[in-house]
Amino acid sequence: MxxxxxxxxxxxxxxxxxxxxxxxxxxxxxxxxxxxxxxxxxxxxxxxxxxxxxxxxxxxxxxxxxxxxxxxxxxxxxxxxxxxxxxxxxxxxxxxxxxxxxxxxxxxxxSNEDNLREAINGESYEHETMYRQFAEQAGTDGDAQAAELFAELAADEGHHRDAYRTALSVLTSGHGAIPAPPRADTVQVPAGPIQVKSARTKANLDTAMHGEALAYAKYMLFAAHARQTGQPALAQLFAGTADVELHEHFAGEAVLAGLVGxxxxxxxxxxxxxxxxxxxxxxxxxxxxxxxxxxxxxxxxxxxxxxxxxxxxxxxxxxxxxx
Structure with missing residues (x-):
């Protein structure tokens, strides 16, 4: 690594x-x-x-x-x-x-409930604090593309949080249905230069990429546990969200960061x-x-x-x- x-x-x-x-x-x-x-x-x-x-x-x-x-x-x-x-x-x-x-x-x-609570906390932080702050900083530093991407990801993470909250309510109450998993809009990442100019934006992209990669890996573990405990719909929600984190969020950030040479x-x-x-x-x-x-x-x-x-x-x- x-x-x-x-x-x-x-x-x-x-x-x-x-x-x-x-x-x-x-x-x-x-x-x-x-x-x-x-x-x-x-x-x-x-x-x-x-x-x-x-x-x-x-x-x-x-x-x-x-x-x-x-x-x-x-x-x-x-x-x-x-x-x-x-x-x-x-x-x-x-x-x-x-x-x-x-x-x-x-x-x-x-437990599935504990995994959902952890996921809700993480998504809430990224939606309410991290990505909004990154977007504001990128805008201030003149990195308009990064500001737009961070703002878009903040909104996405809010949707993920809400879906996980609904899923937790279903598990704890026994009523309702687990939300359908989101679909990733896959981003291709060819070799290319870094597309931001601010050192702060570059550092924020690095932090964000590490976080998205971590979210993917953890959500895949949570999905496997949900399948093993007889919750296939929850497994699909975790796995689908993981795909968004990796193939859309991480990949979009990787393009701006010039990760691939x-x-x-x-x-x-x-x-x-x-x-x-x-x-x-x-x-x-x-x-x-x-x-x-x-x-x-x-x-x-x-x-x-x-x-x-x-x-x-x-x-x-x-x-x-x-x-």
């Missing part, structure tokens, strides 16, 4: 419950989950610093998944099918192994990020987790660091073949 600033997790979207419903006993026993399983809760409460490090890991892994899929599409446009396959397979590892294992340790998935540039970016995580970020997290006795988390950080080193080597080999 990419190196990124360690930010405070978006309100509501990354609130880590110390105790939530166990969904897979395998993770609680320190056995990695299969790709189609949802996250479960660690047996022993984790140290707050470990939880913060897991939150950082989840945000980064979700961002890597979203970005690598865009890089894969660009490689395909350039006729580099092997590189496209490499990016896609690495993206799957980041989401289906690294993100989900971190989410399991952190106890991200709760030509494949050689994308590979260099990926190599730098994977090496940083393999040599610095995750080893540091592992040491902190060991120091407070969070053995399972330390093992996760060490194993993930080893995976990221292999990813860096594979990306370097792919880049060398293009020279």
């Amino acid at each position: 990419f190196r990124h600033s360690i930010r405070t997790v978006l309100v509501g979207l990354c609130t880590l419950a110390a105790a939530s419903q166990a969904v897979t006993a395998a993770v609680a026993a320190d056995t990695p989950t299969a790709s189609d399983q949802t996250a479960s809760v660690a047996v022993r409460p984790l140290n707050p610093q470990t939880l913060a490090d897991l939150a950082t890991a989840m945000k980064g892994e979700a961002f890597a998944y979203a970005s690598y899929n865009l890089f894969a599409a660009q490689a395909g446009r350039e006729g580099l099918s092997r590189v496209a396959v490499l990016f896609r397979s690495t993206a799957r590892t980041e989401l289906n192994e690294h993100f989900r294992e971190a989410a399991a340790l952190a106890g991200v998935v709760g 030509i494949t050689k540039e994308n590979l260099r970016k990926a190599i730098a990020g994977e090496r940083y995580e393999a040599t610095t970020l995750y080893p540091g997290f592992a040491a902190q987790a060991m120091a407070v006795g969070d053995i399972s988390a330390a093992r996760y950080f060490r194993d993930t660091a080893a995976d990221e080193a292999r990813h860096a080597a594979a990306f370097q080999q792919a880049l060398d073949r293009l020279r």
